[in-house]
Amino acid sequence: MPARFITLEGIDGAGKSTHLTWLTQWLARHAIDHIITREPGGTPLGEQLRALLLHEPMHLETEALLMFAGRREHLHQVIQPALAAGRWVVSDRFTDASFAYQGGGRGLSEAKLRELEHWIGGIQPDLTLLFDVPLAVSQARMASSRQLDRFEQEQSDFHARVRQAYLDRAHAYPQRFRIIDASRPIADIHAELTHLMETFIA
Numbered sequence: 001m002p003a004r005f006i007t008l009e010g011i012d013g014a015g016k017s018t019h020l021t022w023l024t025q026w027l028a029r030h031a032i033d034h035i036i037t038r039e040p041g042g043t044p045l046g047e048q049l050r051a052l053l054l055h056e057p058m059h060l061e062t063e064a065l066l067m068f069a070g071r072r073e074h075l076h077q078v079i080q081p082a083l084a085a086g087r088w089v090v091s092d093r094f095t096d097a098s099f100a101y102q103g104g105g106r107g108l109s110e111a112k113l114r115e116l117e118h119w120i121g122g123i124q125p126d127l128t129l130l131f132d133v134p135l136a137v138s139q140a141r142m143a144s145s146r147q148l149d150r151f152e153q154e155q156s157d158f159h160a161r162v163r164q165a166y167l168d169r170a171h172a173y174p175q176r177f178r179i180i181d182a183s184r185p186i187a188d189i190h191a192e193l194t195h196l197m198e199t200f201i202a
């Protein structure tokens with residue numbers, strides 16, 4: 001089986017981290033050689049950019065450029081070498097997050113985002129798991145969980161636009177996207193993920 005590139009997406013508080021842990025265990029159980037990585041981040045340079053992106057105020061286009069700069073490095077240093085060596089790559093967020101947050105959330109034009117995507121080579125995941133929840137659910141989960149970063153601190157209408165932008169992309173690219181109703185109990189979601197992953201590797 002060729003190495004696959006899987007990404008996890010969703011608004012903050014949707015449960016992505018929880019399901020990433022499950023997916024890691026699923027891959028190990030199936031003896032699939034893989035790496036787990038994340039964006040922003042994934043390389044030493046990318047992790048430094050992440051710290052700036054999550055906490056320093058900046059112009060929207062600077063934010064988008066830094067997201068894609070980190071992604072360029074991530075592809076070059078981590079994602080492409082792993083796939084070439086036959087290892088699956090699971091990334092906690094990738095380019096769809098830029099379309100959702102910088103595009104849907106902050107209003108950067110899709111044309112500019114596409115240009116940046118083209119600049120870095122336009123690689124697409126084989127499978128994108130979109131964990132979708134209503135805002136009230138994600139906000140209740142975030143409220144009880146941690147200190148909020150620059151994106152998490154945004155108003156509800158920002159997160160509503162991010163959610164809608166994710167759903168629009170999922171409908172535009174149905175072959176690689178799977179929309180998962182992440183408002184259900186964790187066990188139900190994992191049962192669906194089991195079925196989905198078994199189908200994906202069949």
Ligand SMILES: Nc1ncnc2c1ncn2[C@@H]1O[C@H](COP(=O)(O)OP(=O)(O)O)[C@@H](O)[C@H]1O
Pocket residue numbers: 010011012013014015016017018019141142145182183184185186189
């Ligand atoms: N389906 C679920 N039902 C109830 N609580 C959940 C569910 N999924 C995640 N949580 C809880 O919500 C909080 C945020 O989840 P997390 O996985 O960190 O979200 P994300 O990575 O998408 O921001 C955590 O406390 C987690 O245990």
Ligand SMILES: Cc1cn([C@H]2C[C@H](O)[C@@H](COP(=O)(O)OP(=O)(O)O)O2)c(=O)[nH]c1=O
Pocket residue numbers: 012017038039040054067092093094095096097098099101102149151152
């Ligand atoms: C990859 C990416 C992330 N983001 C944002 C979404 C998240 O709010 C934030 C950090 O992502 P995340 O990994 O979800 O952080 P956490 O540690 O809180 O789970 O970065 C963008 O705005 N654009 C992007 O291209």
